[in-house]
Each structure stands twice: as structure tokens, then as C-alpha cells.
Amino acid sequence: MSDLLVLLLILVLAVVLIAGGLFLSRRSSRPAPPPPPPAPPDLEAPPSVAAPEAEPSVETPDAVVEAPELPITAPEPPAPVRERPRLRDRLGKTRAAFSGALTRRGKVDPETWDELEEALLLADVGLPTTQRILEDVKARAAAEKASDSDAVLDLLKDELTTLLEPGDRGLAATAGEQNVWMFVGVNGVGKTTTIAKLAQREVDDGHKVVLAAADTFRAAAADQLGLWAERAGADLVRGQDGADPGSVVFDAMSAASTRGADLVLVDTAGRLHTKVNLMEELKKLRRIVDRTPGALKEVLLVVDATTGQNGLAQARQFAEAVEVTGVVLTKLDGTAKGGIVLAIQAEIGLPVKVVGVGEGAEDLIPFDPAEFVDALFD
Amino acid sequence: MFDALSDRFDGIFTRLRSRGRLSEKDVDEVAREIRLALLEADVNVKVVKQFIARVKERANGADVQKSLSPGQQVIKIVHEELVNTLGGVTGKLEMSSKPPTVVMLAGLQGSGKTTAAGKLARMLKSQGLGVLLVAADLQRPAAVEQLRVLGRQLDLPVWSAADDGPKDPVEVARTSLHEAARLGKNLVIVDTAGRLQVDTELMDELRHVRDAVRPTDTLLVVDAMTGQEAVNVATAFDEAVGLDGVILTKIDGDARGGAALSVKDVVGKPILFVGTGEKLDEFEAFHPDRMASRILGMGDVLTLIEKAEATFDQDEAKVAEEKLRKGQFTLEDFLDQMRQVRKMGPIGNLMKMMPGMPKELRKAEIDEGELGRVEAIICSMTPDERRDPSVINGSRRVRIAKGSGTTTQEVNAMLKQFKQVQQMMKSMAGGKRMRLPPGGIESLQNQL
Numbered sequence: 086m087s088d089l090l091v092l093l094l095i096l097v098l099a100v101v102l103i104a105g106g107l108f109l110s111r112r113s114s115r116p117a118p119p120p121p122p123p124a125p126p127d128l129e130a131p132p133s134v135a136a137p138e139a140e141p142s143v144e145t146p147d148a149v150v151e152a153p154e155l156p157i158t159a160p161e162p163p164a165p166v167r168e169r170p171r172l173r174d175r176l177g178k179t180r181a182a183f184s185g186a187l188t189r190r191g192k193v194d195p196e197t198w199d200e201l202e203e204a205l206l207l208a209d210v211g212l213p214t215t216q217r218i219l220e221d222v223k224a225r226a227a228a229e230k231a232s233d234s235d236a237v238l239d240l241l242k243d244e245l246t247t248l249l250e251p252g253d254r255g256l257a258a259t260a261g262e263q264n265v266w267m268f269v270g271v272n273g274v275g276k277t278t279t280i281a282k283l284a285q286r287e288v289d290d291g292h293k294v295v296l297a298a299a300d301t302f303r304a305a306a307a308d309q310l311g312l313w314a315e316r317a318g319a320d321l322v323r324g325q326d327g328a329d330p331g332s333v334v335f336d337a338m339s340a341a342s343t344r345g346a347d348l349v350l351v352d353t354a355g356r357l358h359t360k361v362n363l364m365e366e367l368k369k370l371r372r373i374v375d376r377t378p379g380a381l382k383e384v385l386l387v388v389d390a391t392t393g394q395n396g397l398a399q400a401r402q403f404a405e406a407v408e409v410t411g412v413v414l415t416k417l418d419g420t421a422k423g424g425i426v427l428a429i430q431a432e433i434g435l436p437v438k439v440v441g442v443g444e445g446a447e448d449l450i451p452f453d454p455a456e457f458v459d460a461l462f463d
Numbered sequence: 464m465f466d467a468l469s470d471r472f473d474g475i476f477t478r479l480r481s482r483g484r485l486s487e488k489d490v491d492e493v494a495r496e497i498r499l500a501l502l503e504a505d506v507n508v509k510v511v512k513q514f515i516a517r518v519k520e521r522a523n524g525a526d527v528q529k530s531l532s533p534g535q536q537v538i539k540i541v542h543e544e545l546v547n548t549l550g551g552v553t554g555k556l557e558m559s560s561k562p563p564t565v566v567m568l569a570g571l572q573g574s575g576k577t578t579a580a581g582k583l584a585r586m587l588k589s590q591g592l593g594v595l596l597v598a599a600d601l602q603r604p605a606a607v608e609q610l611r612v613l614g615r616q617l618d619l620p621v622w623s624a625a626d627d628g629p630k631d632p633v634e635v636a637r638t639s640l641h642e643a644a645r646l647g648k649n650l651v652i653v654d655t656a657g658r659l660q661v662d663t664e665l666m667d668e669l670r671h672v673r674d675a676v677r678p679t680d681t682l683l684v685v686d687a688m689t690g691q692e693a694v695n696v697a698t699a700f701d702e703a704v705g706l707d708g709v710i711l712t713k714i715d716g717d718a719r720g721g722a723a724l725s726v727k728d729v730v731g732k733p734i735l736f737v738g739t740g741e742k743l744d745e746f747e748a749f750h751p752d753r754m755a756s757r758i759l760g761m762g763d764v765l766t767l768i769e770k771a772e773a774t775f776d777q778d779e780a781k782v783a784e785e786k787l788r789k790g791q792f793t794l795e796d797f798l799d800q801m802r803q804v805r806k807m808g809p810i811g812n813l814m815k816m817m818p819g820m821p822k823e824l825r826k827a828e829i830d831e832g833e834l835g836r837v838e839a840i841i842c843s844m845t846p847d848e849r850r851d852p853s854v855i856n857g858s859r860r861v862r863i864a865k866g867s868g869t870t871t872q873e874v875n876a877m878l879k880q881f882k883q884v885q886q887m888m889k890s891m892a893g894g895k896r897m898r899l900p901p902g903g904i905e906s907l908q909n910q911l
Contacts, residue, residue, distance in 0.1 A: 097813055273572070273574060273686060306605075306609075308608045311605075313604060357713065358716070361809075395716065398717055398718075416571070419660065421692035
């Protein structure tokens with residue numbers, strides 16, 4: 086076994102040093118990053134001029150776009166009085182039974198700190214972030230002479246809330262122009278469901294919404310979005326299964342401008358952040374949206390509350406690829422606490438903008454740092 | 464990572480100057496590092512505690528084998544303990560003595576049940592079983608359609624509720640058995656809706672589905688990226704419907720998959736399969752040793768070796784390596800080997816999996832297109848030129864560049880690089896591990 090390994094190592098090294106070295110040396114000899122070598126044709130950067138692509142003209146938009154006049158099933162009562170649920174209301178019911186509450190003890194002792202650490206770790210905050218936060222809190226506790234465990238817990242909550250405080254949590258949209266929100270993330274985090282809920286909310290708020298089913302990979306993903314579009318009263322633009330998602334985005338944006346829709350929600354296929362070619366595809370989608378300068382208002386990374394430490398790697402890679410503007414935290418209605426968003430905000434500075442707590446259209450709530458932090462220690 | 468971990472351990476041991484036997488104090492020191500590694504990998508905090516207690520017990524007073532450093536010794540113990548906890552090699556389903564065998568998949572939303580159902584169906588079909596897919600996920604819009612698409616791809620029947628009929632998953636499950644009998648299928652895979660383990664209503668429904676089909680295998684589908692929550696999920700599903708095994712999905716990412724250990728630890732049922740990609744054939748039996756390495760961040764050495772064995776002609780590779788060490792390695796050999804290596808997948812991935820690979824190289828981005836260009840350059844040479852590049856003069860260079868669509872500068876750079884590596888290999892002849900100069904690849908480049 087190890088012989089083969091050594092052999093392999095040498096051979097791969099040889100290949101890398103001879104072939105790889107060629108361009109590594111070229112890279113390092115130039116101060117500015119050299120232009121990327123020609124990518125495979127389907128990843129080619131779109132021309133900078135917003136010229137209509139060949140593809141959409143073959144597939145005429147009308148053929149793939151669903152009729153704008155969709156019967157809105159189950160007409161909802163008028164929107165304005167709708168009250169948005171709060172995080173606390175939605176979290177309360179399921180939590181208490183599952184998470185062990187912190188024991189109340191008077192004096193602060195090493196065990197208090199261990200318990201706090203464990204609580205943060207169990208919430209998926211991750212060891213590096215946890216330790217850093219606790220160091221800060223320890224310092225503060227010493228400075229403020231807090232010796233009571235309740236006081237320390239308050240300090241910790243305060244520290245966490247402050248950490249989560251910065252960041253704009255609104256979803257940007259400018260009246261009178263086309264706004265595009267793009268949703269990205271790994272497989273199965275709830276991108277499509279999130280879009281469905283947001284579409285409902287925005288339609289209720291009086292926006293004209295187009296959904297772009299740019300997930301042409303997963304079987305029936307577009308059907309799923311289509312059903313939601315119908316329910317929400319939004320338009321859907323889709324392509325054939327396996328079609329180029331770029332053409333769907335392009336079509337959706339032109340359909341939106343023809344119909345005077347002011348909001349386009351782009352559903353992308355779930356992809357692992359480690360798949361280089363899929364991340365390139367995502368960059369291409371962004372470039373297509375960017376052909377209309379300023380249209381792209383939000384690139385939202387959807388993160389599942391059950392995600393562990395890998396969430397940080399996801400956030401890093403997606404942010405690097407498509408300049409993510411914020412995080413959508415889904416599935417917070419279970420017992421998972423979604424502490425990874427603390428690490429994401431602390432390490433990468435991406436704020437949570439929306440929280441998903443269920444499958445209904447109303448199960449979308451704004452993120453409140455203080456309530457979120459409280460829930461960590463329930 | 465493996466190196467990083469064992470280096471850290473070794474650092475601790477040198478400081479403590481322990482020799483011969485692992486003392487309790489040594490092990491305590493190391494336990495902190497193990498804890499860190501396991502928590503980073505998302506193993507549940509409580510599972511980590513118990514695991515470390517077990518490792519400590521085994522490690523205290525253990526003899527340090529001659530061939531290993533104390534740090535490696537501890538890693539070995541940790542690794543063995545991990546493999547033991549994770550269980551044996553699996554990949555086999557329990558088959559019912561009275562067909563049909565029924566496999567029910569359950570799990571949270573988005574864990575990959577429907578895809579796993581398709582993959583499992585494909586695998587069992589290829590083993591000669593008659594498979595019926597049952598779409599009992601009537602919750603998520605278009606979930607039935609998703610399974611139907613997979614069924615079409617696999618040429619397998621899919622049983623579900625009529626599109627306009629009542630949406631009762633229990634009824635769908637119950638009738639699926641008749642359908643299986645009618646079609647003469649001996650294996651039924653029931654895909655259920657994703658549900659939160661705290662949703663009592665849906666958990667009740669799952670119980671009813673189970674009672675309707677009385678599955679031979681009830682499998683929990685768990686996302687490898689799951690964090691601490693894995694324990695709660697596994698416990699609740701096990702309590703509700705009684706699990707027989709686990710499918711771990713999405714391990715093709717860079718998540719370390721500590722959830723596997725957590726789930727195994729609380730449920731005690733084997734992890735049967737792992738999903739390794741988006742395509743239907745990317746589905747394998749679970750290998751505890753690989754998972755253990757992965758959780759410890761040791762790189763997936765075993766997968767690499769398997770890949771290598773599948774693609775490499777070992778004898779040929781040995782000859783090539785011998786030549787390389789003796790400096791008789793020609794461009795022809797290089798071309799052969801490069802093609803073999805590339806067959807194993809993108810070089811960048813290989814390097815990430817390779818233990819002992821210098822960090823700089825591990826991080827370096829390898830452009831496959833560049834490798835193609837090198838191949839083109841060599842292919843544009845005559846056999847004589849490949850055997851002895853010194854005959855390549857100015858006009859030959861121009862010809863090679865033209866033939867390969869590159870520039871003479873690129874041809875020159877490639878030749879120079881080749882020569883340097885040839886010399887380097889020769890000077891390292893006999894050495895088992897390759898060491899790059901301190902500055903890594905950059906300084907190597909500067910030297911060249």
C-alpha cells in the first residue's frame with residue numbers, strides 16, 4: 086500500500102512540477118493575475134455587450150414562459166394587515182423539551198465556562214469562534230467583576246448580540262427598475278422553498294415577480310418552483326431539463342422587462358462549493374445578470390440550520406465566487422439552532438437577512454439578533 | 464491535515480520527553496487535540512466526550528511501537544477506535560425471506576432521500592432485483608415528479624398517488640405492495656417526505672406508513688454536512704420508527720462528516736451506504752476506515768489507492784518510477800504517466816487527497832487546460848526528440864510550437880522544467896519522501 090502511494094506521489098509530483106510548474110511560474114512572475122486560460126466553451130464569459138444570445142432566440146420566450154395571467158388559487162385576504170411572525174414565537178414551542186437548559190449556579194467556576202462552551206458548541210457555533218467569544222467574555226467578566234453566573238450569561242448574550250448586530254438586513258430593491266435576487270447554496274438547504282415564500286411575500290406587497298427556474302439539473306426542480314409560482318401568483322420562466330441555466334436567467338430578465346415586472350428571483354441548482362465547474366457555472370449566471378448594470382441587488386446564500394462547521398467553508402467559497410450579500414437561514418423550526426451563522430458573521434461578515442421556520446408562505450421572518458441569541462441558551 | 468495533526472501531537476510529546484510508554488499526562492495533553500479535531504468534524508460534543516474517554520483508557524500505558532512516534536501511536540489508537548465505533552464494511556441490505564423486501568427511506572427535508580432512493584434502486588437493479596419505486600412524499604411540490612423522472616432514467620416503475628387523487632402517503636404505501644405483487648417486483652423502495660423530528664403529526668404519519676408496508680429495512684438518510692443536530696435527529700427517528708441503518712449523503716463535499724460518528728454512536732445501527740455525487744451511479748458501500756480518516760482530516764488515502772489500482776498499470780508505473788529515480792525518465796515516459804495520472808481525476812483533487820503533499824502544492828490551483836497544452840507539446844515532438852530533448856534546436860522548437868498551438872517560449876519553459884525535475888529526482892534517488900526546499904514551490908521556481 087504505502088509503496089504504491091509513494092510511487093503515486095512521485096509521479097503526480099513530477100506531472101505537477103513539469104506541467105504545473107509551467108504556469109505556476111508564469112503566475113508568480115506577473116504582479117497582476119493573468120487572464121484565465123480559455124475555459125471550455127460553455128463556461129465562456131458572455132460578451133460584455135448585452136447582445137441577445139443565440140439560445141433564447143431559438144427557444145422563443147413565449148414558448149417557455151408560462152402565461153402571465155395565472156389563476157391565483159385560494160385568494161388571500163388583502164395583504165396590508167398581514168402581521169409578520171416573530172422569531173421568538175416560532176422558536177419557543179419546540180425547544181424546551183430538547184435542549185438542556187444551563188444549570189443555574191450562583192458563583193462562576195470553571196464548570197460554568199465549560200457549560201457555556203458546550204452550549205455554544207452544541208449550537209454549531211464551532212470551536213474557534215466559541216473560544217474567541219468566551220475569551221472576550223472572560224476578560225469582560227474580570228473587568229466588570231461579574232462573579233455571578235447569570236451576570237456572565239448576560240455578558241455572553243450581549244457579546245453575541247453585538248457580534249451579530251452590524252450588517253444591513255434589508256433586501257434591497259429600487260422602485261421603478263428591475264431588481265434581481267439570486268439564491269445560491271449547497272444541495273437540499275431549501276433554496277426553492279425560500280424563493281417560494283419570498284415570492285408570496287413580495288407579490289402580497291404589490292410587486293410583480295418573475296421566478297427564474299435556473300435549476301435545470303435536479304429532476305423536477307422547475308416543476309416544484311412552477312407549483313409555487315402558481316400559488317403565489319408570480320410568473321415562471323423555465324427551460325428544458327438540462328438546459329443551460331444561463332439562458333433561463335437571460336430569458337427571465339427579458340421577460341420581466343417586457344412585462345414590467347420589478348423583481349426577478351433566480352433559483353439556482355444546489356451545488357457543493359467544492360465543485361469547481363459548478364461554481365464557474367454560478368459565476369457565469371452572475372455575469373449574465375450583471376449585463377444589466379445594477380440590477381443584481383442581492384445574492385443570498387441559503388444555509389440550513391442543521392449545517393455544521395462546513396457552513397463556514399460554504400460561505401467562504403460562495404462569497405468568493407459570486408459576492409454573496411447575505412444569508413438566509415432555513416429550517417430553524419426544528420431543534421437545530423443554526424449557530425453556524427454566528428461563525429459566518431464573525432469570520433466572513435455576512436449578515437443573516439431572512440429566517441425560514443416552516444414550509445408555509447408565512448413562515449419567513451426577519452432575523453432578530455437578540456432573540457436568536459436567547460434561543461441559543463434555551 | 465493528517466500531517467498537521469500528527470505534527471502537533473509529536474510537538475507535545477517532544478516537549479514532555481516521554482519515551483517508551485504513553486503516560487496519562489501525555490494522553491491528557493493529546494486528548495485536547497483529538498477533541499479539537501473531532502469537534503471541527505462536527506462530531507457531537509457529548510459523543511466526543513465519551514469517545515475521548517474510551518481513547519484515554521486504551522492509550523494509557525500503551526506501548527509505543529518502535530516504528531511509530533508517540534504522536535503517530537496515539538493517532539493509530541484514535542483511528543482504530545473510530546473504525547471500531549463506525550462498524551464494519553457494509554453495503555448490504557437485509558433481504559426479506561418473503562418477498563418483496565421493502566426499504567423505507569426517512570429523514571429531514573433536503574437530506575437527499577429522493578436521490579438516495581434513485582441511487583439505491585439503480586444499484587439493486589444492477590444486482591438483478593426487480594425494483595418498484597414508491598413516491599410517498601406528497602408533501603413537497605413536485606417530489607413525485609422528481610422520482611418519476613429518476614424512474615424513467617432507470618427504466619423502473621414508480622408507484623404514487625394519482626395527480627388529482629387524494630394525497631394520502633399511507634394509502635400510497637399500502638397499495639404499493641399490491642402493485643409490486645402485480646408487477647412481480649421483489650424489492651420496493653419507499654421514498655417518504657422530509658420531516659422535522661419534532662413535528663409530531665408528521666412523525667405519526669411516518670409510523671403509519673411504516674405500519675402499512677412493514678419495511679425490512681428502515682433507513683435514515685443523513686446529510687454529511689449535518690452538525691450537532693445529527694444526534695437529535697437520529698435519536699428521534701429511531702424512537703419513532705426503529706432504524707435498521709443509515710445512508711450518509713453528500714460526502715463528495717469537503718465536510719468531514721462527523722455526523723456519521725454521532726449517528727452511529729447514538730443509534731448503534733450500521734451506516735450502509737454513502738452518496739458520493741449528484742449522478743445516480745455515485746453511490747457506494749460505507750467504508751469505516753475511510754470515514755475515520757476523513758473525520759480525523761487525514762485525507763482520503765484509501766479512496767486514492769483504490770482509484771490508483773483501478774487506473775494504473777502498477778508494473779509500468781514502477782518501471783517509470785525506477786527510471787525517474789535513475790534520471791532515465793524520458794518525455795515519452797512522462798507523457799504515459801501523465802495520461803495515467805489524469806485518468807484518475809483532476810490533478811488538483813488528487814493532490815488534496817495525497818498525504819505528505821507539501822502544503823503549497825496542495826493549495827496550488829492546477830489548471831487542467833495547462834496539462835492539455837503540455838500534452839500537446841510533447842505530442843508534437845518526434846519520438847527521437849522525446850527520447851532525447853537535447854536534439855531540439857531552434858527550428859525544431861518553432862515546429863513543435865506550431866504543431867501544438869503554443870509559443871516557443873512555452874516549449875522552452877516546458878523543456879527546462881522537465882530537465883530540472885529530472886535532475887531533482889535523480890539527486891533524490893533512494894529517498895522515500897520527497898521534500899521541497901523550505902520556500903516550497905515558489906522558491907523552487909526561483910531556483911529554476
